Amino acid sequence: MAKRVILAVPQREYAAKLAEFLRGEEPNWDIAVYTHGSALRREIQDNRDADLLIGVPELLRESIMPGDKTGKVIALVEEKGDDTQEEWQEVAQFQPLPAILSSIRKAMSMGTAPSIRSGGHVLTVFSASGGTGKTTVALNAIRQAGERGLRTFYFNLEALNATSLLFGRGEPDSLSRLLYAMQAHSDQLEPALEQLCRHQPQLRTDFLDAPEHPGERLAMSTEALAELLGHLRRSGRYDLIVVDPDSGAGDWHRELMLLSDSIVWLTLDDAQSLLKNEKLLRYWHRHNENWLDKCIFVWNKAYGDGLVNRWPLPGGKPTARLPYIPQWKTVDQPGKYMSAPVFSGAIERLLQEIGFGSAVEAPKSESASRRTREEGNGGQRSYVRGTG
Template sequence: MEVKRSLTLAIADSDQEYLQSIGQFLRSSEEYKRYQVKFFSNEERLAAYLTSRTKTDVVLSSSDIHIDDELLEKNIRYHAVLSDQPDENTIFKYQPLPQMFRKLVNQYYARNRPIAGAMTGEGKTQVLTVASASGGTGKSTLAVLLASTMASQQYDVLYLSLEEFHLTKMFFQSDEDIDSSPVFYYAKAKPELLDESFENYVVTDDATGVHFFQLADQGSDIRELTAKDTEVFIDAILASEQFDFVIIDGDGSLQDRMVGAFKKSHYILQVLTNDIRSYEKTKQFLEEVQVLTEDPGIDRKIGFIINKFLGEDIDAFEPYGIDIQARFPYVPEWKLVTEAEQLYNSALFMDQVRELFKLMTTVRSNDKVASG
């Protein structure tokens, strides 16, 4: 099963024959697999479609189809205008269709970074938060496997669980007899000492090489972190420049510490399961994240993943406008997992994790080559 990344595309033109010709082209070509496409011949139906979704990736419309400014700002990631005449600022509607779609996709990605682009922020260390709006999605499993995969590629990776009741000890162990809990005390009470002290509380997993904090299973120190405490803590990690990646295993609720983590993240992986409740909770979760972080553009650094996927997308989920970027298979044996080694036994799942990691680091690697 390959990582699937399809763009949501709405094409609007009053010329229905033209729309039919595009539809015939897409259905008969490989291009069809790249898009979730809808066609509209009037602006009312287009507006109704756009308002029913969180975001549509690309809207391609002729000049006679009016789109409200508010929809352009809030509901569309990229809007292109169809033109009867060749123009570098528009999409010429009578050019060969393969060429037209290449231009359209290139323009979209020039303005909206894919996963890899979102992981190339300034500085050495990149912060990736794995989150979920509901329990039972396998969020922690994905975070652990992603951290381990990165470490296996010779990256320095720090795993940090912000769950109050976490399973760090199940996944990572170290012979180093260190209690890492004081780092949170410094973040809350003596942030000026954090930069020079937190390195003393980082330990390394003997099996994978992933760095982590050894904490008590029930983390009252974690529970009491404010958004500001969390930001201070992550800033200290970034300032150390010791790590290539920080993988934050997020709490399932929107506690203050998660708001701080979202603000400091270069990228957020939102994990769902393939059922309507997960989609509905995710939609509500994201609306609240925008409010609490005071960042209406935070959706630009969020990617969506379905875990425990059984092989079939459901049409009823389409109105939610959630663009799924990867689908990870259901592994029933993991219900009985008691140690990290058992997670690596699913070759299919691990292949998906490696593909996701490759996608996230492609641009980052290219940047290193270019700068070297």
């Protein structure tokens, strides 16, 4: 899969030599070169998503504005430590080309260069019926996002939560303690989050331990949900927050749809599952239809060449198809959920549909995602841009 790379260097000869070397060493990099800040600024304003932006500090400052969406940013500096922009990782500009590439690769593998965007992206994996594989899809999405360098948070909000089978037992009242800190001592929410979050290295994600009793999640109000998600989004800790709720039709679930940036809505090729999802969509449609534009409707546990039942959901057919993996019925270790290449490939395509590319980047805007679906996949490009 091509990785889109932007090289922003005002010295034409240097830019051409570096671009030629990178293309030879990294044939899957789709490299665009800019030598003027005005041209680079137009590129960023047009929402042409990039996985990696490499440039000298003066062009980066001239072209990138607060809130712009781009991938990792690496500054080419004369001497490391000269630049004061904390969000940029630095690579010495004047060194042998192989050393520059080695430094770029090292910077790409580090998690301290966040994408330039305000707030984490909230992705909810939802279904109106149980047994559709929400947790499996959520965990696979988390894993692949982590492999792309995204900082992730897995937020399981099921009333009956069995993720302790995967993550082990930790602090079963983590959620209630976090909600208490938020409501009683709002200034203590960040320290409480720091204390209560755990990290799962295989999935490369932070998470909260599963509540021991369903009452802890059932006690969460829509106001508390909005406040907690808002804090996670604004904290700067995470690029992607994946929410895994139980199925339901209440105000709490509908509020979650409104709070989400993207929704992966799962169903099975099962008459009852399809009917339940159709009824819930029809019911919620009367209240608010704006969030439907955020939805991607997915056929999970797919088998055979096509649907057996009529597809009653928006679009006339599923936007994506995730295969059935029968071996997962007895899985009790998180690593085994990631062991099916065919499922991983389908999740990768699903993340692309949402707007996440092959490296750290912000999701595409709604209009950009729609253009991608309409235009299809383009070929790899490798060229030097005009400079005016």
